[in-house]
Amino acid sequence: MFGQPSNPSHTLPVVNNNPQQATRAPENKSATDVARQLSRFSLIQSEVMQAIEPAVVIKLSREELEKRTFEAVGEIAYQHQFPIGAQEQKKISDQLVNEMLGLGPLQCLLDDPDVTDIMVNGPNEVFIETHGKLKRTDIRFRNEDHLLNLARRIVSGVGRRIDESSPMVDARLADGSRVNILIPPLALNGTCISIRKFSDNKHSLQQLAALGAMSDEMASLLDVIARCRVNVLISGGTGAGKTTLLNAISFGISPDERIITIEDAAELKLMQPHVVSIETRPSNMEGLVAIDQSILLKNALRMRPDRIILGEIRGAEAFDMMQAMNTGHDGSMCTLHANSPIDALIRLENMLLMSEAQLPLTALRRQIASTINIVIQIERMRDGKRRVVNITELVGLEGEQYLSQDLFHFEKQSQDLEGNISGQFICSKTLPRFAEKAHYYNLTKQLKSAMGIHA
Structure with a gap:
């Protein structure tokens, strides 16, 4: 041959x-x-x-x-x-x-550990994200058919199909990387493929601090938050590093706990020995019924979890997550897309209003204030670096307004000619409301040290 x-x-x-x-x-x-x-x-x-x-x-x-x-x-x-x-x-x-x-012209990008995202905008445009910055490559496909055949090969590998009747597909590669594919007629300039690469690097909080994402004191505080079972909401934009931060915080969870993770595309890689990972399923043209996060969350409550970690809140499952956090599953965590801690709470309100509960806004805000303890805001800044810009404690309600206090926040100081941002992480030096929980778990000394309280 x-x-x-x-x-x-x-x-x-x-x-x-x-x-x-x-x-x-x-x-x-x-x-x-x-x-x-x-x-x-x-x-x-x-x-x-x-x-x-x-x-x-x-x-x-x-x-x-x-x-x-x-x-x-x-x-x-x-x-x-x-x-x-x-x-x-x-x-x-x-x-x-x-x-x-493999993935043809894209395989070398998948093999490059510095590339975190791959974006194909038709056969003649391939962009990558590396070190937080977008760059255009000189990689090309021969023509649209070459690119479309690759897209079909990707989706067929997960038992799906893509054609004019089903022009959008979410899939996952064998290594865990997330893939979104959009083809004509929806994509006007040719088939679009977006790949969020799976990273097997499990950064600890200390490693993230060493990379400049937070201070050592913030890393110590987040470790206390994880260990004393505080309910956490992680907020940030697309590609800000929410999943990476959630993985890092989870290092502090006790190995004695049973954890259930629910995601649209499995990305979380927890280190504990007792983790059950479940994933949503979309419908297809063959009549396969969709299984969304709300259904999985209700089922997870029957699986005797100690904690539930929801990869990303997007809709009506927010109500079930609030119920879970309020019914003995404290220490649960989730993420959502928002630009600030207050925006995150408002977006959570909107999702709760989408649920079947039909509660008045005042009741929803009261439930949020009694359920969410900490909102962590992470941001990918203009210099490409990801930083935790707020660790905010939700204190309660005053009238219909949320009461909160920043335990830490990032204060930008300057930006050089190359766009690099410098600043410092500011500590409020205030003992948070969950100090009683920290005392119960014998973490008072670590909590006070993290907050710069030496008395």
Whole structure:
């Protein structure tokens, strides 16, 4: 099926899929040279794909497929007298293997640990987020069909389909990365693929503090909050780091507790030995009924949880989460999208109003004030760094207004010419209302130290 590897002495440049060079334009290459290179690559690719039988591919290990593909690329290049060296031969064969087993041109971005998000806006635009900043790459798909075939391969891997009758799909890759796909006619400029990469790095609060996301005292306070079973709401924008922070806070949960996590796409990776992770299920064209977070949350209450962690509140499940926090599952945590602690409470109100409970606003605010103890606001700032900008304690109600106090907040001081922001984390030096809980768990000393109270 495959020929013997060749040993030509010249090189054939190939399409640049190296994310480290993604923003660099090719040097000293005319449009004719680039077109010739692409034409050669397309010819090699076409002939290799014809030579490799799909029935054989699925039986081979990746290592064996890489070896045979490398040999086939060399033989075809030799037959056509293309000047190609071993290094370029390896690049081409790797790209072809990625087409068969991986995500084609995007595979190198998935393999790059510095890339956190991949955004494809049609066949000719691929952006990445790295170190908190968006960058355009020079990665391209051959055409819309090439991109659409990749999208279909992704969704078929999770038993879904994407077509004009179902043009939007949420999926998850084998490594846990989240994928959203939108195709024409909804996407006007071609198929759009958004990938939020799964990170297996489980940062502790101390590690986040070392990265500048918070101060050491804030890390110590959040550890107390987790250990003394305080109800927590984490708020922030898209990509602010809410899930990363939630994972870090969860380090403080006792290994003796039974934890149930509920998410649309499983991202939380808790370290405790007794964790049950459950995930929503969308409906499909074959009549599969959707299972949303509200249904899973009601079922979780029958599973004898000590704590419930809800990946993100989006709608009517907010009422069930409030009920759970108020009925013996204290220490539960959840996240939502909002721009400040007060905005988070207002958004939570709106979600409660969407529920079937039909309670008056005053009653809802009273329930929120008696349920949520701490709101943590995390923000991705203009310099790309993620910082915890508020740790706010919800004290109660005064009339119809929430009473709250910032235990810590970030105060911006300056910004240099490169956009780097400097500032400091300010402590209120006030003992929080949950100090009695901290005393019950023998955490008073740590709490006072975190808040700068030495008396």
